[in-house]
Amino acid sequence: MSTRHPLHLNRRQIIRGILATTAFGVSSRLWTGCTPNTPPSATTPATPTNSASTGAVKPITMGFIYVGPKDDYGYNQAHALGKEGVSKLPWVKTVEQANVPETTEVQEAMRNMIEQDGATVLFPTSFGYFDPHILKLAQEYPEVQFFHCGGLYVDGKHPKNVGSYYGYIDEAQYIAGIVAAHTTKTGKLGFVAAKPIPQLIRNINSFTLGARSVNPKITTQVIFTGDWSLPVKEAEAANSMIDQGVDVLTCHVDSPKVVMETAEKRGVFCSGYHANQAILAPKGYITGAEWDWTNVYSRYAEMIRDGKTLMNGGISHLVRGGLKDGFCKLSNYGSVVGEAAKKDADAAKAKFIDGSMVIYKGELKDNTGKTVVASAKEYKQEDPELEKMNWLVEGVLGSATS
Amino acid sequence: MIFTEKWRTTLEKICIPIAALAVSLVIFGVFCAAAGANPFAVYASIYKAAFGSWFSFQNTLIRAAPLMLASLCTALPARLGLVIIGNEGAIVIGGLSAVAAGLSVQGAGPFVVQLAMALAGIVSGGVWIAAVGALRHYRGVNETISSLLLNYIAIALLNHMVGGPMRDPTSLNKPSSYPIPDADMLGNIPGTRVHFGLIYGIIACLIAYFLIQRTTFGFAARTVGGNIRAAKIAGLPVGKLTLIICFLAGSCAGLAGMVEVAAVHGRANESLNASYGYSSILVAFIARQNPVAAVFVSIILGGILASGGILQRAHQLPDATVLVFQGIVFLVILFSESLYGRLAIFKEGVKPQMPGQNLKPQT
Amino acid sequence: MATESIGWWGVPLAIAAGTIRGSAPFLFVSLGECLTEKSGKINLGLEGTLLMGAMSAYAISYLSSSNGIPTWLAPWLGVFTAGVAGMLLGTIHGWLSQQPKVNDVAVGIAMIIFGSGIAFFFGKAFIQPVAPQLPAFELGNWSDIPSIKAALKISPLFLIGVAIAPIMQWFFKSTRWGLYIRAVGDSPEAAKAMGISVYKVRMFSIIAGSFLAGIGGAYLSLYYPGSWSERISSGQGLMAVALVIFARWNPVQCLYAALLFGGAQAIGPALQSVGVNSYYYLFNASPYIFTLAIMIITCSPKRTLSGSPGALGTEN
Structure with missing residues (x-):
């Protein structure tokens, strides 16, 4: 096996390089001058506090955790490429860990990143990491910021240092x-x-x-x-x-x-x-x-560099965005x-x-004939109602029960 | 009982596992070097991540906790000469029914809820594996295969239940059962971040050791494992023994499932199926089916698993590296089994052979 | 609901097509396991072998085609390499599981971890590239219906597997080597008395069995589903171990059982495609439930299973 090895490494680097450049090389400019899409329900005071000078900042260590292998042509790869992208920023240091199951293992992974690698910003990307794992760690480490992909932050119920982001793909x-x-x-x-x-x-x-x-x-x-x-x-x-x-x-x-x-x-x-x-x-x-996570992660990194945090209200707890905000393409x-x-x-x-x-506007029927969106009613993309969807629209053959 | 033996045998029991670990570390080091990492730095990291400080040793213990309980699911029936690999299924079923029980007595106070959950986990896991034993005894169905099949069936059942009948409609993107309230959850051992599953595991292993080595029941079981025909002739109730041992074995794994939901997840969902089951089979075999040894093997395996993260983060090795490491360690340790009694340096003049010492099932 | 398509007829067709497409890995692994178990050893590690075969086949097919080997040849080189990779893992298993006091089930599980670890480790670089695939015989060209055409696309590898089953049966029954293997599997003592080397015969059986399992892996990555990923086997290697018992250690019955299991994989999706939507987890578990039921019905405590190697599950 080992005789094949040098070749293996070369190829991998080449592939990584090609993918990173073609898919994400140009994306970091997309978000400049664009504000995070803040839903009305989670409005936070937008005034940045203690904005640090952008000149001499100490590197921000960001930890990324994926539930599967990071080159799976899919969900995890999209995040891993986002991490590759953000790590190109000179003032960002990244660590990552792949194939971390949604058990105590992810808690330990987060803990090690904080204690051993000095991570102050964590992106545990699998949905199942949120409850109970991230919530538990967030209480233990109130100064570390946890950004979770896909979760629904509830004000008052969840710790202040937890935020969630997701794209309207x-x-x-x-x-x-x-x-x-x-x-x-x-x-x-x-x-x-x-x-x-x-x-x-x-x-x-x-x-x-x-x-x-x-x-x-x-x-x-x-x-x-x-x-x-x-x-x-x-x-x-x-x-x-x-x-x-x-x-x-x-x-x-x-x-x-x-x-x-x-x-x-x-x-x-x-x-x-x-x-x-x-x-x-x-x-x-x-x-x-x-997905275009490079964009999202770079944006977060910039906000944190400027001294904004979840805790001081500089970063919104619920960040959502679609094509307009460059979350997806x-x-x-x-x-x-x-x-x-x-x-x-x-x-x-x-x-x-x-x-x-507006995609979801009345009148919409589900595939059993029931009206799910009344006529004249509109659900905008950021409506939390849409994040609870459990019906299939008319025209879908299938059923959403297991 | 170790002290009744001559010192050379004791030395053998200590030296061989240590030598095996050392050899597997060397092989793994060569592998790492071939993959472009500095093996000595890797060793240092592994040590640091697994045993280097109280902080990291807790990580090891957290991973070891479910393995101890679950390994008994293989270790106990092995005394009867049965090779059962249904640990994963028993964990899943134990966890699932623990949640069901915990939810049905909700509000009765933490003690009642936890007791109900533990009982449900123990009974359901026990019945799950007792069924394997019953099939073996009454229908002659191969226990290894039937328990393997039951793993898949248990996982399908779990997915079906949490995706349908037991689903909490507010568990949006990860179908789960309703949660157990925080107040009813199993806490951590004071002063640590390790949950009580570790204590349960150690206690269960000690009880199992005592039961097998020090009671007539255990003696009867070992006799059946030694020679089933002789045991039958001696009038031992083979069927009953099989059922009881299998029930106990399954109940340990069921309890492991209960601890997983009551101490970690707080609800039943697909995370329950975290392949502790398969790791624990190896723990049982490497411990030579000795429950006390299983405690230590669990800790070593916990340490290996705990080092998986740092290999990725500090050495840029792929996530599969920890699998390779695990595989090498297990293969070398399994090989080292065959060295007992074969190395001249450990040979006594006369080998003591007491009934309790023969830890390997004779089939 | 399906108006102008084949509608409910699609269900049997999908199952038939799924059988032809999906049963080859089961077939190869179960034939390999059958050969191994006939000699009195169990090899649970074939799951790892399957993954290793899938990875190495895909890797070699990709590497050789990108280094100038024609694309008709490259996948076959991959198949061959998969077999060799299987043999290497088989050698470890064969040697280790025959050491005194070493349990073959334990070695098997360690081999699953080791084999999949190695496969994932070296396979990282090959998840992304596209490797040339194995060709198929188009036996459905007589039909105008595209779904029948597609269903009757048959891989030569599958046909080879189908041919191996009766050959192996004949080999066990009528050749001297087959007799040796059966003798070693049934009663190692008697075999020793006959002057047969138990160690060598088991070694041969395990290595040859792993070779077949490796080929099964090549089918997964180079024909159907036809790509390399870490979840490609989803437990098929372990399943095949159960399948051998289901087939009573009879190679021709392994073929039938493999067809059944392959078809069972298609039941869930096929039923959903015509509108039966509930209980898909349970449908997906149907092969396991079915095997268990058959085992319960056909086994008996009075006698060992006919065809069961006597030394199976015993210490050496």
Whole structure:
């Protein structure tokens, strides 16, 4: 084995380098001059206190923790690339740990980062780290800031030094739905899903609503595999949907690699998730919803350098953002995407950027015929109601119970 | 009982494991060097992360705690000559039913809630593994395979229950059961960050040791493990013994599951399935099915696991490195088993053979 | 709900297709395990071997194709390497599990950790690249329905596995070496008396069995699902151990059992695709429940299972 080793390292570095430059190299400028999207419910005094001089600051040590391997073409890789990006800032020092399960192990990982590596800012990125692990550690280390991806900070209930951030990636999914609707010939879209949880259901619904904004007859078939990473089941789900006539596939699993490759092999179209998977499906890749964590993490780093913290109110406890704020982005359109699709998609994107687009507005029915959003009612993206979504919108074939 | 033996045998029992650890460290060092890390720096880090200070030793103990209880699930039936690997399933079922019990007596005060949870964990885990024993005894079903299958079934059951019937609708993005109130949770050992599971584990291991080595019940069990036909002829109730031992074994793992929910998670969800089960099987084998030795092996394994983080953070080694390390240590220790009694330096004139000393099941 | 597609007919079709696609890893690992267990040793470590095979096959296929080896040849080099990698792990298991006082179940679990550790360690660099895949025979070209066409795409590796099953059966029954293995597995004492080296025969069986398991891993990463990731096996290696008992240590029955298990993987997704949505965790657990039920029904305390190697699970 060891004879292969030098080659192995080289390749890895090259791949890392290529990915970092292509996917995230240009992104750090996106956030300049853009304020964090603060929901009304969590408004905090925006006056920065004790703004330190940006000249001589001592390095900020940031710790990143991932639940899986960090090059999985998916969720963890997106965060790891974000970490790579932020570590390029000269005044930021980063440490990271991958494959940390949601047990006492993550508590120990956080503790070691604080005590041994001197981390003062932690980004434990898996959803399941929040309760009880982050909450527990946050009480023990009130001077350390914990930023959690996806959690819902509740004022008064959770410690002051905990914040949560998440992106409205369903905006990108909505646009991907528009592109998919223009691409499909059978009118059937497929969604390989892991578990029926709100974040995921919202992606399914937005994707479907985007598609149905083009053609209201389109349906989305959803299959839940039951876990975040089950390659054989994901391939099986993709295949059985293709057998049922589905010709555009997307997914929300930890690593979309298998779904994309299966779609390509079967000659149908696919839309990516988490990261750019265009090279996996050069023929059928239409677009994809990608995270842009470098942006988010760099922004946090800048705020902390300027002396803002969660505790002094300089940083909002709930940070959310979509396409406008650069939390997420779309993969470049694939070669099969037609002009009409591009036009519609770009129009929708423009509306997201200027803030005039509302995905969830009445009247909306779920797929059992029940009205879930009354007519004349609008849920803006930052509405916490949407983070509790447990219904599938009309046009989705499937059910959100396990 | 160690003191009744001649000193050379005692020395053998100390030297061989230490030598095995040393050899595995050397092999791992070579591996690290090949991967581009300085092996001596790696050793220093491992020591620092696992045993170097009270702070890091607590990390080791936290990881060791669930392994002790769970390892008894393999160690006890081994005395009957049964190889049971259903630890993971018993942990999951124990944790799941502990939560169910804890929620159903909610508000009755921490003591009642914890007692109910512990009982539920013990009984359900016990029944889960007793079923394996029953299948073995009454239907002749291979216990290794049936307990392996039951692991998968338990995990599916857990996912189904917390995703459906037992789901707390406010557990949005990670389907979980309703939480046990903080007041009813199992605390930490005062002055440490290690939860009470460690104490339970040590006590259970001591009781198990006493039960197996010092009681007639234990003697009967070892006789069955030694020669089942002879035991039957001697009139020993083999079926009953199998069921009881398997129940006890499962109840230890069930208790481990209860501790996991009552001290760490506060609710049942997929985190319960954290593969302590598989690690604990190895603990049992490396401890040569001796419950007291299992305590120490758990601590060593806890130390290895505790060092996994620093290998990534300080040496930029991939996360799989700790798996390689674990694999090397276990393989070398398993090999060292075969050296007992084979090295001339440890040979006594006459080998003492007392019934209690034969720690290996004879099958 | 499925208007112009094949609708409910999709369920049996999906299961059939899933069987053809998904059963090969089960088949290879269970044949390997069958060979190993026939000689009286158990090898739980085949889960690690499967991962190692999957990783090394993918890595070699990728590396050789990017170094100028034609893409039709590269995946086959990968398959071969996977087998060799399996043999290396098998050698460790075979040697270690035959030391006195060393339990083969324990070695197996240690080998799962070691094998998967090595596979993950060296596999990091190969998660991202795309490696050339194994070709397939398109046996469905007579049909106009694309889903039938897709279902009848058959990997040559699968056909090789199907062929190995009866050959192995014949090997056990009718060859001298097969007899040796059975003798060693049933009664090592008698075998020793016959002048057979128990150690060598078991070593051979374990190494050959691991070779097959490694090939099974190559199928996972180079054909279906056709990529390398750390979760690629999802426990199939361990499952195959149960499958051998299910198949009563009979290679041809291993084939049937592997087909059954492969098909069972497709049941959950196939039912969901036509609108049966609940209980998918339990559907996903169906192969395990099914195996356990069959074991309970067919086993008996009165006699050992027919075909069961007598020395299995005993100390050397």
